[in-house]
Amino acid sequence: MNLHALKKLVVGSPLATAQARHERLSKTAALAVFSSDALSSVAYATEEILLILVLAGSAALYLSIPIGVAIAILIAVVVSSYRQTILAYPQGGGSYIVTKDNLGTLPGLISAGALLIDYVLTVAVSMAAGVAALTSAVPALFDYRVAIGVGFVAAITLANLRGLRESGKLFALPTYLFVGAAGILILYGLVRWALAWDVAAQATRPFTPAAQDLTIFLILRAFASGCAALTGVEAVSDGIPAFKPPEARNARIVLGWLGVILVSLFMGITFLARHYHLTPMVEETIVSQLARQIFGESLFYFFIQGATMLILVLAANTAFADFPRLSFFLARDGFLPRQFGSRGDRLVFSNGILILGGTAALLLVIFGGSTHGLIPLYAVGVFLSFTLSQASMVRRWLARHEPGWRWRWWVNAVGATTTGAVVLVITATKFTHGAWVVVLLIPLLVVMFMAIHRHYADVAGQLSLDGYEGPPPLEHTVLVLVGDIHRGVIHALQYARTLAPSVKGVYVELDPDKTRRLEEKWIKWGMGAPLVVLSSPYRSLLQPFLEYLNHLLALGDNHMVTIVIPEFVPKHWWQHLLHNQTALLIKGALLFRKNVVVTDVPYHLH
């Protein structure tokens, strides 16, 4: 079949179940795999803070430093808190599982809903920021940013459908390239600052007048936007089974490294952006402005932009592993359609991948490929799942009293309280800017999860064999629809007679003259079966037949009617257009009718 060949070309040949394998990662490889999402957010977090502050004019931009410090502290709190989770869940502690375990199903589902939304936003935001890194360096591409973003999403969706795994080799190079490039940028920038080389340049920066007052609310909003820097921090604790043994210990070390690198890069960029008095611009990112300022338009500038773009694309790719996996867990527990629970030809959860790619591409189009437009929707879900996950740990330590539980309880309690407060800040300050969508969507998703669960439970109950005493005896009538008498009809009649000894032909009369001729032929070819003739004053084939059928079905609840429809199959598909689609019409009208079975009997023409 052609469709099959096309799918094979695009997605590749099927893989056998036995080919599923697991790769264990060293600490350096694991850092690369699990940190790309978190580290890549430094490419836009500083800019999002400045974008809000600049509303109060250039003079307010100095506040980026204290806000940056607050976010750095928040990172430290969250990292410490997750290091406790790793100890408790060495098999992998995704927020859905941890929360469902400790706080119950409903909080677990809230966490799952928040995460699903978040994975979609991770793809959209990372792609938008990745394209922004590209168009900052090559401004001619700016007008095509939506198309480029959608193209990237399509490419990564395809790669994942083919079964791109979270391979250490694939991730190590871009992640370390970015860490190296950003590190050099920051270090060299600090040197120039220490030696006061760029004093003249600062004076030339444009002055932006204030559009709003500098209120506490605005400062909190800037902080809320900067919280995007924390997205992806939880990835290490989700992926513990992929570490080389001792898994939990290695994961804790890597999470520590991640925290240190993240804080360093984020604070470095925030400090230098302030030092150079950088102001956010529509067509160029802050990182690009900074790199251009420090290195000029040299080869190294383009290298930095390229590395930034690459890590952002990889960050999107991690969501392509996380979203289908969470969907699988949800489907396994009956909260999402079963289709999310099965692996495709290439051993990946194709349905989840397709939905993630499609939704993210749609968001890119809706928001015109702009990172800033998407940011207000972002961190809500992340921090909600942080909070639920930490709160679960608080409950767990209290319930189990494992070694060191008092101290760990404190760490997680601080984590839960802090991230909970951040959820409130983000929701309040960004509500009217788009966060309301997420606040509305999470309960809707939870209601959907529960409705699906109820449906599956209900179906299972109705189909259950517990206490079932077998079906009542069945009566069976077989009808053959006759429009004319030809070889195809005789073939169908013969087939029908193998199904049941007593078969009736049914003919809907449109023209009485034709009926007489047909009845004569039926005497010769009808194999002794009676022919029922139904009259049709309105030339409808369907109506008289349905009335007759209703009459038969009224005979009893265990009376089944099989309708045999002779259908001749022409050689070429287009020839179907040349024949009345009576069979299709009748099948459509009787679809899912109780106690009715519609059977086409094909007769092949050559």
Next chain:
Amino acid sequence: MNLHALKKLVVGSPLATAQARHERLSKTAALAVFSSDALSSVAYATEEILLILVLAGSAALYLSIPIGVAIAILIAVVVSSYRQTILAYPQGGGSYIVTKDNLGTLPGLISAGALLIDYVLTVAVSMAAGVAALTSAVPALFDYRVAIGVGFVAAITLANLRGLRESGKLFALPTYLFVGAAGILILYGLVRWALAWDVAAQATRPFTPAAQDLTIFLILRAFASGCAALTGVEAVSDGIPAFKPPEARNARIVLGWLGVILVSLFMGITFLARHYHLTPMVEETIVSQLARQIFGESLFYFFIQGATMLILVLAANTAFADFPRLSFFLARDGFLPRQFGSRGDRLVFSNGILILGGTAALLLVIFGGSTHGLIPLYAVGVFLSFTLSQASMVRRWLARHEPGWRWRWWVNAVGATTTGAVVLVITATKFTHGAWVVVLLIPLLVVMFMAIHRHYADVAGQLSLDGYEGPPPLEHTVLVLVGDIHRGVIHALQYARTLAPSVKGVYVELDPDKTRRLEEKWIKWGMGAPLVVLSSPYRSLLQPFLEYLNHLLALGDNHMVTIVIPEFVPKHWWQHLLHNQTALLIKGALLFRKNVVVTDVPYHLH
């Protein structure tokens, strides 16, 4: 069903076959019904002549008078020629039937193809011209002309689907209003000319410089454009059975009247347009310019524009009777799909009406609602069918020697020769302006007609019972697809056992552990039927099953396999999304497979 209710609301309740009725028309009513198409063309024919002449500059416009005279002579020839056809075909002499009768099938099909194209163009051109009459009077609507035109086509399509008949009452008023309005315009204009009242106004007309040389070719092209005035002249001879008796005599009289009125209106407008030195303008029609010149922007001016618009819309409406009728004849003879041969709920040929409306609307969009753009495609088909129809009559008189055949032979011979020459002129002068489309399309349609005919003949031969000795004996295997064991599967198994004594369950194994549990349940619930377990290394449900099926089918050519698929039917349609669509998948894969019957057995959930 909802769709059914919607259709009823839009199209109306079904009508019984016995409600079909025929209305006989008096001569005045018949003139109104059958002349609207022909008469309405005077609204644009003069303008189309001027539009070509003006290419050679204002100085060339005087040629409209001799060209007009040539066209008037042509009208006289064609009318005389068709008066002979009426005598020979008192049951109605449409070009397809007349040509097929006398010249054979292929010329008949050429004529039919030309006519079908022509009916579509009649709708498009008349609507475009009708909208131009409206926007000339209300220039604010000019920018919406495409939308208005498509809206008119949609409205008239709907009216015809509901069963608007060619009612004398409906047509009489607008046709006579137009004849009256145009008559007063011309008479009063001639009075003003005779009394030389408008000499000053003429001098103010703008002078247009020549863009092309005034060649014979250009003059012939102007003549070809003006031939649009003849479209619709054949309508009377198609509709003879609708006249009161004596039908043929009344029809000949009406056709004579039509010729006289048509020539008068066309020559009157052409003469006055020349007298006032009118020049074609994009935003105002010649008739509107003329009416404005003679009556000023008075109420009568708007009356003329309204009457013009109305008759153009009616002209389009006649094509809605002709196109489906011709399609019906073609379908009856096996040259178009059968679907064109059946009447819909409202006793009209719905398929033909829909295709005509859709294609005409599409043309309006493609040509931006411009009459001028469509004109080069127009008259080719009309004159081709004129020529074939007259040539048929020439052949007929020669063959039959009916009373007066010598004289009639001469009339038709002159008609055929003249219209044949016009076909050549139109094709040659307008070929590169769009006529090529029609020249290409007519043979394509003929090839399609013949391919359809061949297909039907082929099918009829294969299905024929002549020499058929009945079907060979049939062997029958019934398989029940088992995915799990629940009440729905047991219901399907019970059903399958009423079909054949030996039934097999078939299970595709994805997980060996599940197989063992299933086999245990099967012992209890399987009703003694054997269970075939197929292994699936690539997790595909379909592939192993298809291989097994191929194995069974290979047993012999008269071995049929019925596949029973248990399908449970949830209460709400959206719940279908929550279940694997295995049944659909398998039906799709086996669609029209030889010797395979797929049977869904629904199990209803509440």
